[in-house]
Amino acid sequence: MRQIWITKFGPPEVLAVKQAPDPEPKPGEVRIRVEASGVNFADIVGRVGLYPDLPPIPVVPGYEVSGHIDAIGADVDTSWIGRDVLATTRFGGYADVICLPLQQIFARPPGMSALEAAALPVNYFTAWQLVVVMGGLKPGETVLVHSAGGGVGIAATQIAKHIGATVIGTASASKHAELRALGVDHLIDYRTEDFEVRARQITQGRGVELILDAIGGDSLKKGYRLLAPTGRLGMFGISSAVTQKQRRLIDMLAMLANTPWFQFNPMSLINANKGVFGVNVGHLWGETDRLRSWGEQLLDLWTQGVIKPKIAQSFKFDDAAAAHHFIQDRKNIGKVLLVP
Template identity: 80%
Template sequence: MKEAPDPEPKAGEVRIRVEASGVNFADIMGRLGLYPDLPPIPVVPGYEVSGHIDAVGAGVAPNWAGRDVLAATRFGGYADTICVPINQVFARPPGMSALEAASIPINYFTAWQLIVVMGGLKANETVLIHSAGGGVGIAATQIAKHIGAQVIGTASAAKHAELRALGTDHLIDYRTEDFETRTREITNGRGVELILDAVGGESWKKGYRVLAPTGRLGIFGISAAVSGKERSLLGMLATLARAPWFQFNPLSLMNANKGVFGVNLGHMWGEIDRQRQWADQLLNLWTQGAIKPKVARTFPFAEAPQAHHFVQDRRNIGKVLLVT
């Protein structure tokens, strides 16, 4: 940590006094040197914050000053003060806490893109959600249940009781059970219409096999490449080598009536207007009580390393946040 002068908002920006910042697996991969989008070190990571606006730049309506907001940040979120373009800032609904607000941009936007925008999940279909206890997993479960779908989740056995209470219909202990076998048992051999997979490698291969006809595999990460607390290029290469490169060829997809798609919210900065539409729908669902972020734990900014270890050790059920 270090002190720096308060930034001044440029034209089209607002300055946010941060109350909470989200911790995401992309931050961990960046720290390990495995995330190519991260600018060269030294850099301040962080993709999402909540707080209140205390200054506005030229061209921004003065009435934004003083508002409680949440924002998507293109890095820089691990700070107590940040300037953000106004089109990446969203007013917090009345009653939404700073902790809930900081839990929404990455996890819920990603889940919405996976399930609704690209996954096309419908009522009475079945979705398999890997890492069901993570921030995206819980967000996706809530959205899927609102749609009327059945949810199968993978998580360690210690998390099962709480995840059932959060709405997951069937749970698979990925440490002791084969998710491909168990998914076929749960679905009576049919398979699932949608899979959300941020694991990668062998998991993609098995997931593709367990898709039902017209099923879609949504890929949004590669956590299997992070096998330890230090950077391992060999681990990344080994994970990539286990990916089903030949299964995903056009002829195979056509003949199997299956689809594979990828999601990386960090490459959607040119689509902010679309994301604002997603935000409107998500914040409306929050107002209705259909979605509710679950905060696993908060850490002071000075304990950011401990927050990273908490996530990487798979100890969280829900969102991990840094707080001022």
């Protein structure tokens, strides 16, 4: 098999393709011949050396794959052999062959492509947890989605519009036309506009009921102020700490210094009638039944045509560094994938 390894911390060029023997499935596992692997910002944070969950390097990153099952371990029904599937992985997803426990496997619905399937798990599980499970978004409410052109942003927009909410998105101006076509009601150019000021104008001073923030730092401070009464701030990333393609501790320190720790204390939250929560799907590996329920609901929504992953671009394994550059250069609208 072929795998993409983070060989050391640094720029995208530290990613290297290596050969290894094909693995054999253990009891309760299946082996997947991978057709596509998802690329996520967590992979980039790991590559630069700022992701605390990353196993010791060298390591194969990757949280999601799609493909077909060609072998099974003991205690797995033979009917799984040959089936098209998508799966969550706990690292190791940048590979053309992988063995995984059956509970992490979902059958692909008829008509779902391998690219769509690999684009679904991380982005849509994260968006579902942010918008539905913890965000509690209701019809008629307004949600502010930062990085609206990313995979999570597009997933959250689709889910929010299905609920009946109004979506405000932040993105560079070059992405606005396409994001309007994808359902975003109001767009803010974060490069030239203050999102707090513009969102207040859009909401006629009321503020918003839900904010999805993967930026961190000063963005959280502004977002917390922007929340309407009973508003919720959902945090799921710290992209402001990774502004370059190599680790810079000054960026991490700046992000931490600008985080509104005081505003998030219990008394402030009580008095303001506001909520703050965090989301990391990668820390829910023990919640098997919960994740399976989310996956089944999302696959049902895909079958209904409510959600549809948007593929920004796919890259060959040998071009994995280019895939990371593509994301860090903010060129993607939607999901970036690796195709063996």
